[in-house]
Amino acid sequence: MESLSTLRDHGAPRGKLASLVIVLLAQVAAMGVWFSSTTAVALIKRTQAIASGDEAMLTGAVQLGFVAGTVVSATLALPDRYDLRKIFAASALVAALTTGALAVLPPTGPVAIGLRLLTGICMAGVYPVGIRLVATWANADLGLLIGLLVAALTLGSASPHLVGGLPDLDWRWVYLAAATLAVLSGVAIGFARIGPNIKRASRVDFSKVTQAWRNPAVRLANLGYLGHMWELYAMWAWLGLFLQYTLGAHGVANFHETAEVLTFAVIAFGALGAWAGGLLADRIGRTRVTIGAMALSATCAAVIGWLPGAPLVVVVGVAFVWGFSVIADSAQFSAAVAELADPTSVGTLLTAQTCVGFLLTLVSIRLVPVIVAHLGWGAGMSVLAIGPALGCVAMWRLRQRPESQRMAGGKR
Numbered sequence: 001m002e003s004l005s006t007l008r009d010h011g012a013p014r015g016k017l018a019s020l021v022i023v024l025l026a027q028v029a030a031m032g033v034w035f036s037s038t039t040a041v042a043l044i045k046r047t048q049a050i051a052s053g054d055e056a057m058l059t060g061a062v063q064l065g066f067v068a069g070t071v072v073s074a075t076l077a078l079p080d081r082y083d084l085r086k087i088f089a090a091s092a093l094v095a096a097l098t099t100g101a102l103a104v105l106p107p108t109g110p111v112a113i114g115l116r117l118l119t120g121i122c123m124a125g126v127y128p129v130g131i132r133l134v135a136t137w138a139n140a141d142l143g144l145l146i147g148l149l150v151a152a153l154t155l156g157s158a159s160p161h162l163v164g165g166l167p168d169l170d171w172r173w174v175y176l177a178a179a180t181l182a183v184l185s186g187v188a189i190g191f192a193r194i195g196p197n198i199k200r201a202s203r204v205d206f207s208k209v210t211q212a213w214r215n216p217a218v219r220l221a222n223l224g225y226l227g228h229m230w231e232l233y234a235m236w237a238w239l240g241l242f243l244q245y246t247l248g249a250h251g252v253a254n255f256h257e258t259a260e261v262l263t264f265a266v267i268a269f270g271a272l273g274a275w276a277g278g279l280l281a282d283r284i285g286r287t288r289v290t291i292g293a294m295a296l297s298a299t300c301a302a303v304i305g306w307l308p309g310a311p312l313v314v315v316v317g318v319a320f321v322w323g324f325s326v327i328a329d330s331a332q333f334s335a336a337v338a339e340l341a342d343p344t345s346v347g348t349l350l351t352a353q354t355c356v357g358f359l360l361t362l363v364s365i366r367l368v369p370v371i372v373a374h375l376g377w378g379a380g381m382s383v384l385a386i387g388p389a390l391g392c393v394a395m396w397r398l399r400q401r402p403e404s405q406r407m408a409g410g411k412r
């Protein structure tokens with residue numbers, strides 16, 4: 001099995017393996033603050049009621065903050081003008097403060113929501129900056145490196161569902177643990193080195209951001225990413241409730257807890273998909289992998305909502321295939337932008353890409369329950385297939401362009 005150990009190749013720049021391990025571990029540790037509220041809310045709800053509006057604001061504030069932070073970061077070209085490690089460290093340490101403060105405050109209310117909004121802003125200096133950091137070390141393995149980073153994000157996204165199936169735990173410890181890990185992350189990133197594949201921008205150039213749309217190849221890569229994001233976070237958000245409904249309909253005992261553990265397993269299985277997608281994309285091409293993964297995940301989205309009455313082994317099997325395929329392509333859109341963009345604007349364009357993608361997730365996440373309430377799970381899940389289906393079209397068009405030869409060493 002190919003892994004980080006392959007980065008010990010004789011041709012690898014000095015310090016590559018150690019730096020990548022540090023970045024990956026720091027990314028995993030820092031991202032804990034993003035998902036801490038989801039985990040804490042799941043624990044709080046065991047002992048007290050939380051209004052649905054408060055719950056939605058606690059979790060949604062992080063994404064809104066992330067979008068706001070990425071807008072500022074991309075507009076000012078921060079990842080292309082300043083030391084990536086300093087941006088990452090400052091963001092992780094401030095996020096640690098905002099998260100740790102929640103342990104001594106009431107679990108809901110304007111102050112808690114404000115702190116979650118600040119946490120999201122800080123995450124704009126962690127996730128896309130982490131992608132840029134690993135990209136500086138790429139040498140015919142860009143898809144794999146970013147795939148490993150996305151795998152870490154996937155495991156973090158799955159963790160709240162695992163907590164839902166564990167014995168009682170005081171919710172305050174969730175925030176304290178996440179804050180402690182973020183502090184360690186901010187300190188550790190200082191020991192990483194920046195790779196040789198980086199070119200700095202000397203000033204703010206607002207035209208850099210517009211490359212995301214003006215450059216036809218980058219535009220198509222971003223459109224593929226938007227199709228992927230339309231599906232991904234809504235699937236992660238609502239799969240657990242769908243599985244609860246399905247298991248309950250089949251008369252499974254303790255179906256709430258069983259569904260939580262099963263949802264964790266399905267989403268966590270996606271980490272293997274992110275790794276495999278990165279490995280394959282470097283070998284056979286980015287457009288091949290993204291089109292194949294999106295076609296498979298779109299098929300799963302289109303059919304799974306109509307299967308509650310089918311044998312459970314069928315439903316669970318489709319869920320695992322969906323969990324694997326829905327994230328297998330994720331890293332490759334970032335890799336494509338890194339390969340297609342002006343080298344002095346890669347950090348800015350990666351940040352802009354994540355900004356628009358996460359903004360779109362706010363729409364699809366809210367749309368699914370509305371459709372389910374009126375038309376049922378079949379229609380609610382099927383609407384998610386629209387994104388990856390259109391994403392396949394965008395990546396096929398990118399494949400036809402001559403610029404696509406710059407991706408994956410000419411494998412497109």
